[in-house]
Amino acid sequence: MQLIFEISKPGRAAADVPAGDVPAVSLEDVIGASFMREELDLPEVSETDLVRHYTSLSRRNFGVDLGFYPLGSCTMKYNPKINENVAALPGFTGLHPAAPEAFARGNLELLFDMQRLLCAIFGMADFTLQPAAGAHGELTGVMMIRKYFEKKGEKRRRILIPDAAHGTNPASGALCGFETVTLGSNAEGGVDLRRLDALMTEDVAALMLTNPNTLGLFERNIEEVARVVHDRGGLLYGDGANANAFLGKTRPGDLGFDVIQLNLHKTFSTPHGGGGPGSGPVGVGEKLTDFLPVPRIVPCEAGLRWSSDFPDTIGRVRAFYGNFSVIVKAYSYLRSLGAAGLIRAAEMAVLNANYIKEKLKPSFDLPYDRICMHECVFSGSRQVALSGVHTTDIAKRLIDFGYHPPTIYFPLIVAEAIMIEPTETESKETLDAFCDAMAAIAREAEENPQRVKDAPLSTPVGRLDEVLAARKPDVCWSKPKA
Amino acid sequence: MDYCPHTSDDIARMQAVLGIKSLDDLFADIPRKFRLDGLPGVPAPLSEQETLSFMQALAAKNTLPRVTLTGAGAYAHYIPAVVGHLVGRAEFYTAYTPYQAEISQGLLQAIYEYQTMIAHLTGTEIANASLYDGASAAAEAAMLCAKMSDRPRLVVARSVHPHYRQVLQTYAWANGCSVTEVPYRASGRVDLPALAALLDQDVAAVIVQSPNFFGCLEEIRPLADETHRCGALLVAAFTDGTGLGILKPAGACGADFVVGEGQSFGNPMNYGGPYLGIFAAREKYLRRIPGRLAGATVDKNGRRGFVLTLQTREQHIRREKATSNICSNEALCALAACVYLAALGKNLARLARLNVDKAQYLKNRLADLAGWSEVFSAPGYNEFTLRCPDARAANERLAAEGIVGGYDLRADYPELDGALVLCATELLSREDMDRVAQILKS
Numbered sequence: 001m002q003l004i005f006e007i008s009k010p011g012r013a014a015a016d017v018p019a020g021d022v023p024a025v026s027l028e029d030v031i032g033a034s035f036m037r038e039e040l041d042l043p044e045v046s047e048t049d050l051v052r053h054y055t056s057l058s059r060r061n062f063g064v065d066l067g068f069y070p071l072g073s074c075t076m077k078y079n080p081k082i083n084e085n086v087a088a089l090p091g092f093t094g095l096h097p098a099a100p101e102a103f104a105r106g107n108l109e110l111l112f113d114m115q116r117l118l119c120a121i122f123g124m125a126d127f128t129l130q131p132a133a134g135a136h137g138e139l140t141g142v143m144m145i146r147k148y149f150e151k152k153g154e155k156r157r158r159i160l161i162p163d164a165a166h167g168t169n170p171a172s173g174a175l176c177g178f179e180t181v182t183l184g185s186n187a188e189g190g191v192d193l194r195r196l197d198a199l200m201t202e203d204v205a206a207l208m209l210t211n212p213n214t215l216g217l218f219e220r221n222i223e224e225v226a227r228v229v230h231d232r233g234g235l236l237y238g239d240g241a242n243a244n245a246f247l248g249k250t251r252p253g254d255l256g257f258d259v260i261q262l263n264l265h266k267t268f269s270t271p272h273g274g275g276g277p278g279s280g281p282v283g284v285g286e287k288l289t290d291f292l293p294v295p296r297i298v299p300c301e302a303g304l305r306w307s308s309d310f311p312d313t314i315g316r317v318r319a320f321y322g323n324f325s326v327i328v329k330a331y332s333y334l335r336s337l338g339a340a341g342l343i344r345a346a347e348m349a350v351l352n353a354n355y356i357k358e359k360l361k362p363s364f365d366l367p368y369d370r371i372c373m374h375e376c377v378f379s380g381s382r383q384v385a386l387s388g389v390h391t392t393d394i395a396k397r398l399i400d401f402g403y404h405p406p407t408i409y410f411p412l413i414v415a416e417a418i419m420i421e422p423t424e425t426e427s428k429e430t431l432d433a434f435c436d437a438m439a440a441i442a443r444e445a446e447e448n449p450q451r452v453k454d455a456p457l458s459t460p461v462g463r464l465d466e467v468l469a470a471r472k473p474d475v476c477w478s479k480p481k482a
Numbered sequence: 483m484d485y486c487p488h489t490s491d492d493i494a495r496m497q498a499v500l501g502i503k504s505l506d507d508l509f510a511d512i513p514r515k516f517r518l519d520g521l522p523g524v525p526a527p528l529s530e531q532e533t534l535s536f537m538q539a540l541a542a543k544n545t546l547p548r549v550t551l552t553g554a555g556a557y558a559h560y561i562p563a564v565v566g567h568l569v570g571r572a573e574f575y576t577a578y579t580p581y582q583a584e585i586s587q588g589l590l591q592a593i594y595e596y597q598t599m600i601a602h603l604t605g606t607e608i609a610n611a612s613l614y615d616g617a618s619a620a621a622e623a624a625m626l627c628a629k630m631s632d633r634p635r636l637v638v639a640r641s642v643h644p645h646y647r648q649v650l651q652t653y654a655w656a657n658g659c660s661v662t663e664v665p666y667r668a669s670g671r672v673d674l675p676a677l678a679a680l681l682d683q684d685v686a687a688v689i690v691q692s693p694n695f696f697g698c699l700e701e702i703r704p705l706a707d708e709t710h711r712c713g714a715l716l717v718a719a720f721t722d723g724t725g726l727g728i729l730k731p732a733g734a735c736g737a738d739f740v741v742g743e744g745q746s747f748g749n750p751m752n753y754g755g756p757y758l759g760i761f762a763a764r765e766k767y768l769r770r771i772p773g774r775l776a777g778a779t780v781d782k783n784g785r786r787g788f789v790l791t792l793q794t795r796e797q798h799i800r801r802e803k804a805t806s807n808i809c810s811n812e813a814l815c816a817l818a819a820c821v822y823l824a825a826l827g828k829n830l831a832r833l834a835r836l837n838v839d840k841a842q843y844l845k846n847r848l849a850d851l852a853g854w855s856e857v858f859s860a861p862g863y864n865e866f867t868l869r870c871p872d873a874r875a876a877n878e879r880l881a882a883e884g885i886v887g888g889y890d891l892r893a894d895y896p897e898l899d900g901a902l903v904l905c906a907t908e909l910l911s912r913e914d915m916d917r918v919a920q921i922l923k924s
Contacts, residue, residue, distance in 0.1 A: 001587075001591065003591070003594075003595060004595050004824050005595070005598065008827075012827070013825075013826065013827045013828065013829045014562070014564060014824070014825040014826075014827070015562040015564070015822075015825035015826045015827075015829060016829060017826075017829050017832040017833045017836055017908065018836070018908065020836055020839050020840075021911055021912040022839050022840055022842075022843035022912050022915075023839065023842075023843065024835070024839050025838060025839055025842045027728060027835065027838060030838065030842060030861055031699065031728075031729075031838065031861045031862075031863075032861060034730070035699050035729055035730055035861065036728060036729065036730060037605075037726070037728060037729055037730045037731060037734070038730070040727060040728075040828055040830060040831050041602050042599060042602070042603075042823055042824065042826065042827045042828060042830060043599075043823075043824045043827055044827040044828060045824060045825075045827065047564060047825070050564055050568075050821070050824055050825055051564055051567070051568065053824075054568040054571070054592065054821055055568065055571065056588075057587070057588035057589075057591055057592055058568070058571035058573040058574050058588050059573065059588065060585075060586075060587040060588040060591075061573040061574055061577055061580075061585065061586055061587065061588030061589050062573065062577060062582075062585040062586065063572050063573045063574065063575065063576030063577040064576040064577070065572035065573070065576045066572070066573060066576075069578065071578055071581075074578050076578055077485070078485050079575075079576055080483075080485060082530050082533055082534060084570075085534070086533070086534065086537040086538075086541075089537065089538060089541040090541075090546055091538075091540075091541030091542060091543075091544045091546055092541050092544070092752070092753070093750040093751070093752050094546050094547075094750065094751065095544055095546065095547070095751060095752075095753045096547070096550045096552050096556055096558065096751050096753075096886050097555075097556050097751065097753050097754030097755075098552045098554050098555075098556070098886075098889055099547065099550070099552070099753075099886045100877070100881055100886070102545065102881065103544060103545040103546075103547060103881070103886065104544055104545075104753065105543040105544060105545075106540045106541055106542065106543030106544040107544055107753050109540060109543060110540055116523075117523070117524055119523075120521065120522065120523030120524050121521060121524060132614035132615065132618070132755065132756070132812070133614065133808070133809065133810035133811070134809065134810060135797070135807045135808055135809040135810065136614055136618070136808075138807065139656075139807055142656075143652065143656050146656060166798075166809075167796075167797040167798040167799070167800070167801045167804070167809075168797050168798075168807050168809050170797075170801040170802035171797035171800075171801060171802060171804040171806070171807035172807040173802060174802040174803070174804075174807075175625075175656065175657070175806070175807050176656045176657070177656060177657055177658050180801075180802045217511070218509075218511035218512055220511050220513070222513065222516075223513060223516075246509075246512070247521075248518055248520070248521045248524075249509050249512060249517065249518055250509075250512045250516045250517055250518055251516075251518065254516050255516055263810075265810065269485075271575045271576050271814075272576075272577065272578045272579070272810070273574070273575050273577070273812075273813050273814025273815075273817075274574050274575070274577040274578070274579070274580060274586070274589040274813040274814060274817065275577075275578070275579040275580065275589070275611070275774065275810060275811055275812075275813030275814075276579075276612070276756070276810040276811045276812045276813045276814065276815070277755070277756030277810070277812050277813075277814060277815060278810040279756075293652075314652055314655075314656075315648055315649070315651055315652035315655070316617070316645060316648040316649045316651075316652055317618070317649060317652055318614055318615050318617055318618050318645075318649060318755075319555055319615050319616060319617040319618075319643070319645035319646065319649065319743070319754070319757075320555070320556070320615075320645065320753075320754030320755060321753070321754045321755070322754065322755055323755040323756040324752050324753040324754050324755050324756075325750075325752040325753075325755065325756060326755070326756055328537075332533055332537050334524075335525065335528055335533060335536060335537075336483045336484075336527060336528050336529075336530065336532075336533040337483065337484050337527055338524065338525055338526045338527030338528065339520060339521035339524040339525065339526065339527075340484075340526065340527055341483065341484035341527045342521060342524065343520075343521065344484050344486055345484060345485075345486065347505045347508070348486040348488050350505075350508045350509070351488070351493065351496055351497075351500075351505065351508060352496075354500050354508060355496045355499060355500065358499055358500055359499070370511075371507070371508060371510060371511060373508075373511075395582070396582075396584065399582065399584060399585055404578075404582065404585065405582055407581075410798070424484075424485070424486045425485045425486060425487070426487070427487040427488070427492070428487075428488070428492040428495065428496060456584050456585075459584040459585060459587075460584075460587055460785075461583075461584060461587060461781045461785050461786075461787035462584070462781040462782055462783060462785070463584065463781060463782065464583050464584070464779050464780070464781050464787045464788075464789050465779045465780055465781065465782075466779065466789050466791070468779045468780065469777040469778070469779035469789050469791040470777075470791055470792055470793075470794070473768055473775075473777055473791060473792060474777055474778040474779070475594070475597055475608055475609075475768070475775050475776065475777050475778075475791065476594075476597050476598040476601045476602075476607065476608055476609070477594065477595070477598040477778075
């Protein structure tokens with residue numbers, strides 16, 4: 001398909017600008033020629049061109065509204081439309097973030113109540129809604145851990161991270177100046193208590209734990225894990241990426257987590273927009289509330305107001321207050337589901353994942369065969385050994401069957417990993433059809449492996465040369481020389 | 483209302499396949515003592531109709547201003563109707579990050595187009611697919627400079643947006659870097675001799691903004707030269723991106739990184755977010771910059787296609803050695819920016835001129851009022867700083883008329899007590915501005 005630049009024609013524009021109702025000034029006089037740009041080389045297209053171009057592009061994209069999207073760890077549940085309508089109410093979209101609080105009574109009430117509800121659901125003492133995404137929340141959480149020890153006058157340089165963790169965990173730790181130490185998993189995919197005992201020294205600030213972990217397994221020894229970490233003066237960090245598994249079933253605060261980040265674009269159904277915006281609230285226990293980012297909402301005579309008067313805060317992690325409109329959608333979702341809906345979401349998410357796990361067992365290797373939570377992780381190793389068909393081939397072949405592939409090659413501790421997270425919004429019929437497709441691909445891998453290796457066959461482009469893209473990077477278009 | 487399609491018959495059949503008697507069996511791994519029975523403190527479900535009424539009532543508790551005179555990092559601009567329609571295509575907004583390129587060509591190509599437009603607008607060679615917002619983009623750029631040079635000091639102009647400076651301070655502290663502020667002069671611009679005096683071999687980056695928080699245009703070239711003399715790098719932010727329709731970008735004046743808030747390009751103010759952090763750089767930093775990058779390549783038949791490229795910089799590959807921890811960015815906001823810029827095309831320059839005209843008109847009207855005067859002499863784009871007899875009273879008077887007034891500098895700049903930063907965009911009519919002047923006339 002052509003680029004927007006390639007359909008540009010001088011003299012066209014899709015958006016006009018009103019005629020001025022005030023005197024036009026001379027830019028040379030009021031700004032000065034030396035501050036003016038020489039050329040403005042943006043596409044020149046009509047509105048029809050523009051709409052057709054981006055509509056055509058949208059047709060080359062796959063979203064959860066088009067079909068099943070079992071991307072493990074990403075919780076691609078259906079995004080209810082009502083929440084889009086709600087977030088688009090002018091009262092929510094039209095307000096400047098620096099507007100006086102008297103203009104923003106509804107917004108402040110919404111944000112404050114969202115914090116309160118998240119505290120109730122996750123068992124934490126307080127929440128910040130400022131971080132813009134899950135990884136941003138992680139960074140914020142690790143900063144608070146750093147501040148906590150700084151305040152105590154303890155120098156702890158290390159953070160423990162299980163080998164199954166999301167890559168953002170070690171990256172967030174490193175971005176806060178911590179040395180990250182990898183904690184190997186035990187045979188059943190959980191925290192190895194012996195190794196934890198050995199590694200959890202006076203130099204370790206925290207253990208960053210994802211529970212359920214990235215194998216989709218709940219940490220059965222969580223009480224012991226928390227005890228070891230706390231006994232040695234450390235803090236327990238929870239990566240809440242997988243929170244969809246336990247809504248209303250248990251609370252991280254009760255399990256001993258001192259800080260946890262959520263991903264509203266996963267657990268609370270806000271659309272992920274092809275890579276964002278997300279929202280990454282961070283909940284803390286009593287030990288860490290003083291360190292939360294500012295500003296925070298505090299009650300006052302007139303109702304609620306913003307306050308930065310918290311001397312031990314880590315400071316700000318972004319401008320203004322967070323991805324407000326995303327929070328509006330998540331809040332609307334939370335209120336519509338209510339307590340009963342959240343519990344049912346977790347139950348159906350876990351039921352769906354276990355159903356897929358059971359149905360696909362005959363076709364694929366299952367390295368950890370026990371009841372899973374919201375997702376299950378298979379291995380494509382059998383197919384590699386049998387016919388040289390790799391997990392990436394299976395994933396690409398799924399595209400031809402009309403599905404978005406699962407997460408692949410993650411977690412790193414499973415060879416040829418296939419990580420499937422169906423979410424609660426998928427029906428039994430959808431799961432059955434998907435499992436049939438997976439089984440058909442497994443058969444095809446034996447009978448006609450080349451066909452699987454050639455996949456996808458139904459997309460506008462075939463497999464792309466990623467090596468070329470990295471070796472000769474082309475990240476900006478340049479006009480061909482005349 | 484929940485969105486689970488399961489009938490009781492479905493559940494029974496699925497339980498039979500699993501060989502379990504109750505849904506409780508699925509949660510057996512959670513130690514009994516930590517199991518919840520219900521969710522105290524969380525209200526009962528609402529129907530869709532009730533949800534809408536409830537949320538409408540909440541939105542109605544806000545006061546939607548008739549006129550907004552504050553810029554200060556978020557700008558009230560007209561958004562062409564096409565932007566919402568195209569960004570609202572479910573194929574875009576209900577997708578995850580484009581990990582599977584073959585079914586994500588739409589977003590990947592749009593991001594490639596976005597990167598191209600941003601690099602051009604900022605006068606650089608490359609741009610990433612967005613970071614969280616302008617403030618975090620500035621902080622990420624500064625941290626990258628510190629990491630690349632292994633130098634521990636950052637110097638930031640006091641005329642940079644207070645939130646940007648605060649975020650920079652947070653990131654710097656977490657990385658063991660120190661931040662020093664360089665003052666501004668009576669013109670409103672960075673004090674160049676003071677900057678020169680602060681620079682040494684320990685400084686990794688100098689962070690400035692143009693137009694700056696007061697609305698003044700900085701002279702980037704001399705700042706870049708001074709910064710480079712000690713081997714440091716210049717991170718230049720901007721305020722309202724629409725200004726780039728007419729203003730010479732910092733990338734064309736020697737800046738190494740150009741960052742800023744992209745909200746002005748087709749994204750509503752939304753009480754602060756989601757916005758998008760624009761991050762652009764010199765080509766030589768391509769393999770070091772944070773964030774996702776869409777790159778062009780070909781498939782085996784030679785057809786052009788797009789992928790997420792140079793992923794070895796990123797956390798999911800490099801873990802603790804990644805150039806940043808960012809995963810989700812602000813893709814949909816970047817798509818809005820892309821569509822907005824493609825819709826305006828060269829009209830972005832006309833729009834920017836109109837902003838200048840409006841700002842000049844408002845500034846002149848207000849500066850004519852008794853006791854009101856311009857604080858700084860340097861020229862600006864659509865924001866300007868005025869001193870007035872009583873800034874708080876002025877804003878209160880405007881608020882009483884449903885108008886969001888100027889940004890009161892008292893809290894962030896005690897030395898500028900009594901001064902307001904005001905902004906005029908194309909949304910202000912002459913009538914609005916005359917009315918503002920009328921209200922403020924004592």
